[in-house]
Amino acid sequence: MLIKGPSGIGKTTLLHLIAGLFLPDEGEVIIGGKALGKLSDNERSELRRSSVGIIFQKLNLIEHLTVLENAELQARGGKDLTGKSMNALEKVGMSALSGQLSASLSLGEQQRVAVARVLSFSPDIVLADEPTSSLDENNSNIIMDSLINLPEETTLITVSHDHRIEKRFSRIINFSELS
Amino acid sequence: MTPLRLAILNLTRRKLTTFFAVLSISISVASSGLLLRSYILSNSRLATLGKGCDAVVGAKNSGIEILLGSLNGEGDFPDFVPYALFESLRKEQHGEGVYVSSGIKSVIPFLYFGKFKNYRVIGTDESFFKRPQPAPDLDFAQGTWAANPDEVVIGSYIADKENVRIGDYITVSPWLGKSEERKFPEFKLKVTGILDRTKTVWDYSLFSNVKQAQDIYRQNLDSAKISIWGYNVLNYFLIYTDFGSRKPLTDLINKRTVAQVIYVNEEISKLEGLLSSGKNLGLFITLMIILLGGLVVSVLMITRFDAMKIQLAVLRAIGYKKGEIAKWLLWEGILLGVTSCLAGALFDMMLFPALKGAIGMGLPETVFASSTIFQSIPIWIITIAATCIAAYIPFVIFNTLNVHDSLRGL
Numbered sequence: 001m002l003i004k005g006p007s008g009i010g011k012t013t014l015l016h017l018i019a020g021l022f023l024p025d026e027g028e029v030i031i032g033g034k035a036l037g038k039l040s041d042n043e044r045s046e047l048r049r050s051s052v053g054i055i056f057q058k059l060n061l062i063e064h065l066t067v068l069e070n071a072e073l074q075a076r077g078g079k080d081l082t083g084k085s086m087n088a089l090e091k092v093g094m095s096a097l098s099g100q101l102s103a104s105l106s107l108g109e110q111q112r113v114a115v116a117r118v119l120s121f122s123p124d125i126v127l128a129d130e131p132t133s134s135l136d137e138n139n140s141n142i143i144m145d146s147l148i149n150l151p152e153e154t155t156l157i158t159v160s161h162d163h164r165i166e167k168r169f170s171r172i173i174n175f176s177e178l179s
Numbered sequence: 180m181t182p183l184r185l186a187i188l189n190l191t192r193r194k195l196t197t198f199f200a201v202l203s204i205s206i207s208v209a210s211s212g213l214l215l216r217s218y219i220l221s222n223s224r225l226a227t228l229g230k231g232c233d234a235v236v237g238a239k240n241s242g243i244e245i246l247l248g249s250l251n252g253e254g255d256f257p258d259f260v261p262y263a264l265f266e267s268l269r270k271e272q273h274g275e276g277v278y279v280s281s282g283i284k285s286v287i288p289f290l291y292f293g294k295f296k297n298y299r300v301i302g303t304d305e306s307f308f309k310r311p312q313p314a315p316d317l318d319f320a321q322g323t324w325a326a327n328p329d330e331v332v333i334g335s336y337i338a339d340k341e342n343v344r345i346g347d348y349i350t351v352s353p354w355l356g357k358s359e360e361r362k363f364p365e366f367k368l369k370v371t372g373i374l375d376r377t378k379t380v381w382d383y384s385l386f387s388n389v390k391q392a393q394d395i396y397r398q399n400l401d402s403a404k405i406s407i408w409g410y411n412v413l414n415y416f417l418i419y420t421d422f423g424s425r426k427p428l429t430d431l432i433n434k435r436t437v438a439q440v441i442y443v444n445e446e447i448s449k450l451e452g453l454l455s456s457g458k459n460l461g462l463f464i465t466l467m468i469i470l471l472g473g474l475v476v477s478v479l480m481i482t483r484f485d486a487m488k489i490q491l492a493v494l495r496a497i498g499y500k501k502g503e504i505a506k507w508l509l510w511e512g513i514l515l516g517v518t519s520c521l522a523g524a525l526f527d528m529m530l531f532p533a534l535k536g537a538i539g540m541g542l543p544e545t546v547f548a549s550s551t552i553f554q555s556i557p558i559w560i561i562t563i564a565a566t567c568i569a570a571y572i573p574f575v576i577f578n579t580l581n582v583h584d585s586l587r588g589l
Contacts, residue, residue: 019496021495021496021582022581022582041500041501042500042501042502045495045498045500045501046498046500048496048497048498049497049498049499050498052498053497054496054497056493056496060493061490061493062490062493062494064192064193065188065192069180069188072180073180073494073497074497074498101192
């Protein structure tokens, strides 16, 4: 699903509400049958950790960690943790840079690592906030190919101004039309 | 990723910041440790001070130096006083002198003349051990007094530590004056007695007779090189006296001779006064240094937190719990604290001998007043606690952080 609309209309706020980063003043957000408002802060964190992958527009990574360490941040897999993360990096074409510090990466490469972080733990929902807005055509395609090819049972909700990616979504909600 | 791993990576990847933080804290730890150890060592004098007399006569000097030189085995080789004066005082003791009101109950000769390893060998006589009532005698655990030539009595610590028994011969190096730096031929003494444990400097001392001591001077030095009195000298006389007769004794010694009498309890009170002021000042400076170290960590952590605010918000957004973030920061505090303590302890160990050398007479000999690096443990505990608290400050700020607001627009 793609959500589009002018700046300041509340697209990011909606993503953050879905992620349970804060709670609505009215109404409820229900994920997998669980009302987020009824969960404790720790339970909401656990839900995000296990089921929600988030990709921001920029500053997705921890600067002093390597590409691989950033990809491992959300994954859980015991012994297989590194293997899963390396597979995910492979999918976004970043495995060759796995030992490099993320601070030295270009914006496009950082976005690809952020996508790998999501791919490494197979979330139920992926929330992507303007994932391609600052990227060139090539990087934009790599990111969108990775997201569109997520397993069928994964729900992808993307917020974007980027007209280049609209054709990839079967369902588009235009907030300006709603308002 | 576990909080511990996050902490290790955060510290090791920011090498320069971590290096300066560890350096600052370790300097604080070392400085505080040095102060604490100096204070403990200095204070140990009061515990190790040899018991057994009311007054000490020595060459003119400060009272505390005479006290510590005689009853605590400290400092350089002391100046001499004439043996003739000792003999005069002995006559006073037996009521045969001119100043019958001097009130002397016992006068004991005391002359350093050698060292066995770092332990001082004292020439004295049997009166050193048999004190006038009500003072208790200094008992022998084994053997008897070294009344004959080439005999010696040793303190209990030396017997245990150096594994010396009655009948053993020990090799002693002559120690004959501060200006005599050349090496004299060593000599052997036979152990005839081992003292009971006193928990004082006497456990770390050896005792032979005065004649033996003066013979060693005679064998090694020209008479003129020792003093104007030739070989007939002592370093100190230890005196037991009636309490009411101090003034006549002081008048006799201080005004009419080259020597000086000091009263042990008075000098101990002065020493306690000095130690107490030193303690308060030392404690104040130690607290200031630790506070400074704690503030360095706080500033470091807060600055680091400001730089990482967005990244912390990202971690929260991808599911890290507040508790995990708190653990991460706590681990950083512990790791910084422990590393700094290890480095600080190393500095402490390396610098303490130099500090002790620089202070000189200000600190007692470590041969009988122990000073180990583990005396700095309280400083290490305070430092680790301080770094943990300092590391926790960002967490308090982090709790007020709104993740949604921090991430808006990213």
